[in-house]
Amino acid sequence: MITKYCFGTPFETEAVAMKLNSTTVTSSDLTKEDSKDVFSFPISIKSDHNFFLEYDMAKDDIVYGLGEANRGINKRGYQYISYCTDDPNHTENKFSLYGAHNFIIIDGDQCFGLFFDYPGKLTFDIGYSSYSKLRVVAEEANLYLYVISGASSYDIIKQFREMIGESYLPPLWAFGYQQSRWGYKTASDIRTVADEYQKHGIGLDAIYMDIDYMEQYKDFTVDEEKFPNFTEFVAEMKNRNIHLVPIIDAGVKIEDGYSVYEEGVANNYFCKREDGTDFIAGVWPGDTHFPDFFKKDAREWFGNKYQTLLEKGIDGFWNDMNEPAIFYSKEGLDEAYEEVKKMENKELYLSNIFHLKYLMDSLQNKEDDHKRFYHDVEGKKVRHDKVHNLYGYYMTRAAGEAFHNLNESKRILLFSRSSYIGMHRYGGIWTGDNHSWWSHLLLNIKMMPSLNMCGFLYSGADLGGFGGDVTRDLMLRWLAFGIFTPLMRNHSAIGTRNQECYEFESAEEFKHLIGIRYRLIPYLYSEFVKAVKKNDMLFRPLAFDYPNDPLSRHIEDQLMLGEGLMIAPVYTQNATGRYIYLPEDMLYLKFTKDSDFSMEVLTKGHHYIEVDLSEVPLFVKQNHILPLAKEAENTATLDRKNFTILCYLTKEASYEFYEDDGITLPANGTTNILTIDCPNAAQIVNSEFQFA
């Protein structure tokens, strides 16, 4: 059951798709004694100028949720600040990442979900200041609070997901392996990537175009020197079954004669300063204006701009820098420079040298800058910081709405760096600029179920790590996890070691790993579409499937995947294997280097498994079926009719297999039920099967 409470005058974020009546809560309802009665659960709220919620957590309570956030599946023991932030250096002490997903579930004797629909800065202190206290604090007491009760966390999540609306569905090809790098500058660079992948027989469905494809980083332009005859180039690649995916940045370059800039200025489509002038932010193109995606007409205008690329044959995009990231503001720069000048004739003491450093360092993503520009929300001026977390959502919504209007029956790949709940209906996310760190591989693993809880099904991390130099072993281990994430993209930053699969010794080991991905795609796609339609999760904590198993409750490095699988990636350098816990007897499938696999039944309990580099362990729940396709070099040539059926059978098993053409909306494909009868004795099934 969901109850919606209204505090003050909330901003209508459109995070929630379902229409629900709300109960208005005033501060007089919230004397400390009363407040606990108001919400069905013993949460105490103070709502005056600020909003302050407190809940006494029991020792063993787990707190799930928060989507794209730091640390573990269990968010207990740290602080998280919902404030979309461009922080590529997200070590474990950081409070904010690229998205803001304000949904948590308290899982213990009391079990309930809380969604704070509040687009400004929101702090979740989940046992950080005091281990037993959950505290959620907002500067302004203007928000909707949704309290969700249910039989379990999993049940609560499904209710929440139903409430926020169906998740975005990408085309089938977006489940193929994808290669990206900030550093591909020309058509020739991209052709080389395609050639090398195909030469090595390594599967590939898409190559990304980072900022260098544009003319001076101007949105919706293509540099004709670097990409002559772009339309032909897109077609050439598509003939090779490779999709090109260009980046779109939030900031629009200020340049006379550049139509996007000129139209934006002429029609008041850009964010404005308090005095009504267009706000200037420095990003990749230098000085830019930010489109005001809060204005319906600006959103339509910007969304329709994507058509300039759709017309050239493009069918996928990634929206970047939309927290929005700001390298500097005009005001911030002037202030800093004034201070620098003041020091000119002074002796430089330690403290002012530190101050100088601070001035320069703090130019970038300075929160003060968020108070320097405004959005026009149906004629009302709203200061950016108060709705900061919606900016990336609304940018992506602009594109999603335009795609729908242009051709409602075709799926376009779309994902974003910044996000807020609600955006999951329009696109996916990647988890931003990570590092070539083993700890970021582990973070990637732990983040997937949390993202699913908040509606983000199409997601994944920059495999191998964006910043820094990846090592071959990290790349292999990361890919061995990445083969399970819907978005499987290898992406890296300019200046770092090249990390395309063919850049490493023994590329055949990479080919083999990506081959496994293609063998799994029919299953992953089937499970993905079902999860979209049923508001279900693709990645789940073990405890969701085994609620009565106490050991499952604390496992964070194994995940349930779709209805029948469990994964247990290796994420430690120089490890030759790892420990796993099986909540029941399972079929242990190990994909070996020779593109074959071994199978054995492992019993419920703890095991140590040996997993060599480029091997992949996978577990199939008993009486669940994994349909495994043949290897393919892309989704276009993937055989989705003929499968090897793998199952550990102790009684009857069935699998609901969904398929469609992979491109049409709505997704009304066919569902085949595959059934295996009850055996005489427990057995491993390994048989060929052809779907009609």
Add this chain to the structure above:
Amino acid sequence: MITKYCFGTPFETEAVAMKLNSTTVTSSDLTKEDSKDVFSFPISIKSDHNFFLEYDMAKDDIVYGLGEANRGINKRGYQYISYCTDDPNHTENKFSLYGAHNFIIIDGDQCFGLFFDYPGKLTFDIGYSSYSKLRVVAEEANLYLYVISGASSYDIIKQFREMIGESYLPPLWAFGYQQSRWGYKTASDIRTVADEYQKHGIGLDAIYMDIDYMEQYKDFTVDEEKFPNFTEFVAEMKNRNIHLVPIIDAGVKIEDGYSVYEEGVANNYFCKREDGTDFIAGVWPGDTHFPDFFKKDAREWFGNKYQTLLEKGIDGFWNDMNEPAIFYSKEGLDEAYEEVKKMENKELYLSNIFHLKYLMDSLQNKEDDHKRFYHDVEGKKVRHDKVHNLYGYYMTRAAGEAFHNLNESKRILLFSRSSYIGMHRYGGIWTGDNHSWWSHLLLNIKMMPSLNMCGFLYSGADLGGFGGDVTRDLMLRWLAFGIFTPLMRNHSAIGTRNQECYEFESAEEFKHLIGIRYRLIPYLYSEFVKAVKKNDMLFRPLAFDYPNDPLSRHIEDQLMLGEGLMIAPVYTQNATGRYIYLPEDMLYLKFTKDSDFSMEVLTKGHHYIEVDLSEVPLFVKQNHILPLAKEAENTATLDRKNFTILCYLTKEASYEFYEDDGITLPANGTTNILTIDCPNAAQIVNSEFQFA
């Protein structure tokens, strides 16, 4: 067997204590074919202008060593640069930390050790560029290479340790729990710490005095306003069995009238620029000069300065900022400021804004600055960068030599931030400015055996983490490991959350943990002194004790401790236990919250153990004895005669127990052999014992 090779004209670092003749190797000895024969092992060396060593590692080779370095016990798969660096933000991608310990052991079918006695920058590429290649590169081919062969890595390490000389031995009280914080400013602050610890009954042997005790950060001064009657204060604390440990920084403040500065200038004790003027570096006091610890008379002079504090009753020091850390050099500052001024009237484009940021960021610990000053080595001018890694060593040696000359029979606590092999004879190290990160707890665990390999026995990390805000659970888990490290110090930075044990909820859980430390001190001390005398390791990888057990080879999160123990700390947030591997049946001792412990025998193999916060798991090898003392509030009142003897006995067991007065040098205490006879059947022994 150790063979010493000489390349070019090496700098005489005095890392090695043993006199060995060397074989001179010239580049003509090193044609690619020949070089492999020269060194008994198939290493190939090119030694021309540069030095380049290469070795083909087998797939399963492990590389041990490098002391204070990033990542795992097995250094395979990454790059490490020996170049002492002040980097508090040492994420897993960093190449250099505070120390430079150029000893590695290749452990595989071929097993040998390599020590590169080279005080400049040295790069170890251990399968980073190519997984199978070990490459060691120095800019200049002037060095001693020691090649050590032996029966095993452990054997090679013992030979190496014998060669570099006996490790530093601190006083017994330095094994007590110690509290530090950058932020204790006055005698009253320190008295509060002492009061709170004693009020809560939490054991404590020392409180540290960070930079604020000095007058304007001037070495060997005590601010009389903050510390009136300092000598009396030291005595007051010592009466409470608490030792005060002041910090000494490398840089000497430039200030007329300050005797250390004036003496240094008058006698040419400071590092000089090429033109002969004293080099100026900005550190905590602002502009400073660096003592030239490479000059014998300057070293004597600086070492004797410690007496100003010894005379006041001080008996312990920590040497800091001696990489040396440099916030700015006069030259660097001028250059940066010139560039800033040049931009004044220009429009600021993105690239020059990034350049401005870079200018400011790169002021600190700029490698260029290391080329701006010189050492006087017996009359010869040596540019700092060429001998950079010796600076911290020689500073600490200055103190150690002075202590020896002042009173050769008394142990003084001494440890350093920066170090080079050789310094281990004069003092210990702490592992520098870490963070309140779970990953730094794990790094601490993995680093201990590597440090021991290189002679650094008295060492430990800043428990709880120096930078950032610790959470209660991290503090508890870190202390639960810290109770095993010889240096057990809780230290944190100004501006972070207070992390003294009494600052947290339920201080009794902290009291209980530190109580376990005191119960272990007689064993730890006994093992420590034996390790010093026998050139042995206190912390060992499991494989060293179980060379025939293949699973032990890859375990990095369990350590052998002293002759009979194995530890397995929990280092994951929200974990309620962990996996462990036992290479043989062992006694599993779990210290529980109630200051009691449980005991059971666990069989060889894999286990999952439940370990609640503030519980401590400990394993005793069969037929080995753990003598456990009673809890005490400091080492002065610790009963080192009466023990509880714990053992899992299947045949005869004996323990060699060393004790002495804890303060006299040389350490010629008594060794008692405690023996338990062969039992009729396997049994757990839990009996009281009194040493004579």
